[in-house]
Amino acid sequence: MTIGEFVERDATVHPPALTPGYKTSVLRSPRNALISPRNTLSEITGPVFGARELGEKDNDLILNFAKDGLPIGERLVVHGYVRDEFGNPVSGALVEVWQANAGGRYRHKKDQYLAPIDPNFGGCGRMITDSNGYYVFRTIKPGPYPWANSTNAWRPAHIHMSLSANGWAQRLITQLYFEGDPLIERCPIAKTIPTVEQVRSLIAQEDPANHIPFDARTYRFDVTLRGRRATFFENTLPGAPR
Amino acid sequence: MVTRFPETPSQTGGPYVHIGLAPQQAGFEIFGNNFGNDLVADDTVGERITIEGRVFDGSGTLVRDALLEIWQANASGKYAHRLDPQDKQLDPTFRGWGRTGADFDSGVFEFRTIKPGPVEADGGRVQAPHICVVVFARGINVGLHTRIYFDDEAAANAADPVLGGIEWETRRETLIAKRSERDGKVFCTFDIRLQDTPDGGAETVFFDI
Numbered sequence: 276m277t278i279g280e281f282v283e284r285d286a287t288v289h290p291p292a293l294t295p296g297y298k299t300s301v302l303r304s305p306r307n308a309l310i311s312p313r314n315t316l317s318e319i320t321g322p323v324f325g326a327r328e329l330g331e332k333d334n335d336l337i338l339n340f341a342k343d344g345l346p347i348g349e350r351l352v353v354h355g356y357v358r359d360e361f362g363n364p365v366s367g368a369l370v371e372v373w374q375a376n377a378g379g380r381y382r383h384k385k386d387q388y389l390a391p392i393d394p395n396f397g398g399c400g401r402m403i404t405d406s407n408g409y410y411v412f413r414t415i416k417p418g419p420y421p422w423a424n425s426t427n428a429w430r431p432a433h434i435h436m437s438l439s440a441n442g443w444a445q446r447l448i449t450q451l452y453f454e455g456d457p458l459i460e461r462c463p464i465a466k467t468i469p470t471v472e473q474v475r476s477l478i479a480q481e482d483p484a485n486h487i488p489f490d491a492r493t494y495r496f497d498v499t500l501r502g503r504r505a506t507f508f509e510n511t512l513p514g515a516p517r
Numbered sequence: 518m519v520t521r522f523p524e525t526p527s528q529t530g531g532p533y534v535h536i537g538l539a540p541q542q543a544g545f546e547i548f549g550n551n552f553g554n555d556l557v558a559d560d561t562v563g564e565r566i567t568i569e570g571r572v573f574d575g576s577g578t579l580v581r582d583a584l585l586e587i588w589q590a591n592a593s594g595k596y597a598h599r600l601d602p603q604d605k606q607l608d609p610t611f612r613g614w615g616r617t618g619a620d621f622d623s624g625v626f627e628f629r630t631i632k633p634g635p636v637e638a639d640g641g642r643v644q645a646p647h648i649c650v651v652v653f654a655r656g657i658n659v660g661l662h663t664r665i666y667f668d669d670e671a672a673a674n675a676a677d678p679v680l681g682g683i684e685w686e687t688r689r690e691t692l693i694a695k696r697s698e699r700d701g702k703v704f705c706t707f708d709i710r711l712q713d714t715p716d717g718g719a720e721t722v723f724f725d726i
Binding site: 284 | 520521522523524525526527528529530531532533534535536537538540543544545547548549550574575576578580582586590596597598600601612613614621636637638639644647649651653654655656657658659660661664678679683688711712713720721722723724725726
């Protein structure tokens with residue numbers, strides 16, 4: 276048995292490109308259908324990242340930008356497993372996260388929201404999944420923030436997450452929401468996803484058994500990436516000896 | 518039936534994608550080691566090229582908040598990955614991956630890299646030299662995948678199985694970068710149009726890979 280192509284992406288679990296409720300998508304969505312070639316070596320391979328490229332505090336957003344004190348806000352641990360569609364752990368994946376501070380303000384040149392910057396909070400982190408596909412980071416719970424989709428649109432609290440795993444075809448950027456947030460069901464970005472079940476899969480669950488007493492609460496968020504087909508017989512994978 | 522767990526749904530990278538993926542561009546220093554757009558070390562093998570381009574929306578306006586990544590083989594056409602079975606030389610100085618944001622003012626993105634070699638395909642065919650690209654931005658719900666080919670590889674491009682799989686021949690042209698030289702450096706210009714633009718620019722071909 277050797278390693279085969281990725282199973283084709285199930286487009287029905289993802290947002291379509293054109294979602295007029297999320298206005299920016301109108302001029303930024305292709306009008307033509309995507310073209311679906313079979314995977315070649317170019318899609319089944321992908322960049323490899325090593326733990327040694329990362330710094331010690333890269334997964335600790337509470338400390339990785341702290342200057343003269345701790346950031347203000349709810350202390351959280353977020354953890355979970357990255358697996359593929361068949362339930363296999365995805366190890367060695369680069370997980371990158373970014374978010375607003377406790378007041379919903381981003382540390383970004385272009386963010387003009389009047390809520391203040393927290394001098395001790397940067398808002399980004401990164402880590403590599405272990406051999407079980409497990410990741411963990413520590414942070415401050417982000418606040419909701421207003422945006423100009425309509426005059427009174429507010430994003431639910433969310434953390435952006437990027438995954439670079441073992442093949443270029445698995446590349447994924449998504450957003451993690453928090454259990455119980457009433458803004459989720461009103462959010463035009465969350466609602467780009469066609470099914471309620473799939474929106475639910477982006478909601479991190481409170482994990483009280485793993486709260487750290489007198490320190491931090493914990494949320495659990497698992498991610499599923501595309502899986503590879505096994506090839507038992509003739510392997511026509513591009514480049515393979517035949 | 519065998520259980521298959523649905524893939525986690527994609528969401529837009531949003532306008533502040535740089536905070537997480539290119540914090541220096543967002544305006545602050547946080548990591549000791551930053552990922553960037555220079556793929557080349559001093560002793561990397563291959564012809565140095567600069568990929569430069571811009572991303573346009575359907576009105577012809579620059580997408581100044583786009584974030585792009587590329588993935589490519591080395592000069593011999595070998596990927597730096599354990600699943601590449603080709604009997605070709607690895608280049609230990611070349612990962613083959615880079616990331617950059619379009620400039621907030623000019624909208625221009627740039628990668629300093631080397632021209633990749635041809636990569637094998639099935640049925641004994643050969644893929645023309647190409648670079649895989651993914652584009653993320655505010656308004657893009659699922660990252661858009663495309664490929665850069667080179668206009669000085671006409672014969673190889675004509676035999677490329679992926680280009681050849683695009684039924685509409687006129688659309689293939691949107692994937693061919695234009696080569697030029699300035700100040701002794703080679704530039705390959707590759708503009709990306711998310712939709713047909715009013716000035717006649719044709720929508721770039723995007724792939725479901």
